[in-house]
Amino acid sequence: MKISFTEEQNTFRQEIRSWLVANLPKEKLKSLDTKEGFEQHREWEKTLNSGNWSMVTWPKEYGGRGLNLIEWLIFEEEYYRVEAPTRVNQNGVFLLGPTLMEFGTDDQKNKFLNAMASGDHIWAQGWSEPGAGSDMAAIRTTAVLEDGFFVINGQKTWSSRAAYADYTFGLFRTDLESERHHGLSFILAPLDLPGITVRPIPQLDGEPGFAEIYFDDVRVPVENMIGGEGDGWKIAMATAGFERGLMLRSPARFQQTAAKLLSLYLENESQCSPAIQAKIVEAWAKSESYALSIYHTASKMMSGASIGSESSLGKIFWSELDYMMHETALKILGASAELDEEQHQNAAQWIKGFMFSYAGPIYAGTNEIQKNIIAERLLGLPR
């Protein structure tokens, strides 16, 4: 056991820190859920890629640096420390990327990974359907093989980033006779194909962060299927594991929120009751525990262990923590909490973050579904 960084790791930290100082956009980007902001964020992905920072854990041939998970966590810490722009391609680099690395053919890796790292392809998720939310095995959108193409018909919804993205990945029913999680395949579809209609859905913050995607006889080449026909469920479960696990929500994000919350408290201490002190401590203690847990998990994975259903424990923990921290910030702000103005102690940022924190317990599989997974797969309780 050694719980501290090596010299090389500290050097690496300095390297990314200097690069960020030199390359960070001078002005804050517009929201990535607006057309203009989306393109600004795409440009930022290109800038990141020009320094080989898109995904440090990927092999060099795909635009990465071939580094390990600890170094990725260090990258994330530096990234959040300077509040660098949100990764508009997180569906790609954090979710689909690792999936392609594990299940994709060489051709698929060559075609998609570099374009993903460079920001040329921004990816949207295509899991949910109107009748398939928590019950994802109820998927009904069909993909029928015809002359080397899948002909896709149906509807996806809550598709994050789909309003402006270039591609979507998701599960489609390729065996029309099949039921539940059988007969599903994992397919990648360009969003500019004839027959696709994207209808953005304004979110709680008023901006179109997700969208409905309608497929009407859309023809997608068979080479865009990851794995074999009928392997979709197995591959999707691996992708969902990446999402709930350490990839999507590295600890730095929550530690940075806890630190900002403490600063906000110290600026307003004279007006705060001891109940707020208790929340400040809880925010620090839990974000600290989350960081320790992720470093512990990363170390175990590097020693050859694999994680499965354990990732559900973390998803519940960070989503509840994020909500609690933002709720506390609004209490500290008092009557300023409703102000849509940056100059009032970042009130606008806090309320936006607060609204987004409501999404945490819902996306990537609701927390209720995660608790079922924990009970059934970790505690051995019956379905």
Added chain:
Amino acid sequence: MKFVFTEDQLQFQDTMRGFLSQECTPDSIRSGWVDKQPLNQQRWNAIAELGVLGANLSEEDGGLGVDQVALALMVEEMGYVALPEPIAEQSFLINDVLHLFPDQIQDAIRAEFNEGKEYIAVSHPQNPHPVFLSEAKGLIMIDETSCHFVKPSDVSSELIKSNDPSRVLSRILGVKNTISSDDNFQQLNQEINSRGTLLTASLLLGLSQKMLDLSSAYVLDRNQFGKPIGSFQAVKHMLADIAVAIEFARPAVYRASYSLLETNPKSALHCAHAKYMAVKAAELACKNSIQAHGAMGYTWEMDLHIYMRKSWSLMACWGNDDYQQNIIFNTLRSSDDELGVLYTF
């Protein structure tokens, strides 16, 4: 950065687990309660023979140099079986800090404790009622300003009943012929306080896991509406919540033990963090476990309360979560360190 245990550390934990699962059963604990002899001398001796007692002393004091990380893992196993004997206390509060006591007190301890195998009780402002004083060969008393050693025959005390029949407590009424010193007091007091905090956190981790395991087994076994109650989501979710709380207390406890090993300047904060998280997990484990057991959980007959009682006691002594919260808050408030992502390591 390699936050995983060594083979040796895991070996010590495995050995302890195997031994205790045989030697410290609920039945053996209950018979100690009936006989009003919760400290089982035979089991104490067996643990000494296993080489656990005194194993964390320095080699010149006859120890094997077992480190604080391995010790914390072993203590977690002691929690899992609600071990009545104060092995964790002896190992952490006496053996692990022996070199920090003032010279004349070190000599007095060495004369009595048989290379860590005989018990020395400890009283401290955060642990005012020493446990099993009648079995001790000596008493260390820490007050606000100094450290004292006294022989049990020179202590006038009365027994107090604990809500946990496995804990025999004493109220100290008076002492004579003490060896007293304030040499190195601040450091000694801090290190003992941190270790009391950590050892109770480790015990609570084990206890919480035991309550979760008992509850998972019970809800599989108990049928209502024609099926196991563990198939109902309301029950599943209560137990899943315990699992989440334990999962994120665990690395905090492990890190705190490592900080003691490395004499990290932040070890007091890390121990406070460990206890804070462990108490939150144990509170939830008690509350949701008894609920999952229904009325059976409220009986004397069901074993669950052996572990709940121990948990309630250990949550309270060596600083409850409110006490730890103050330590954390004051540290955060006065720290010059850059907070946030660079604070952890």
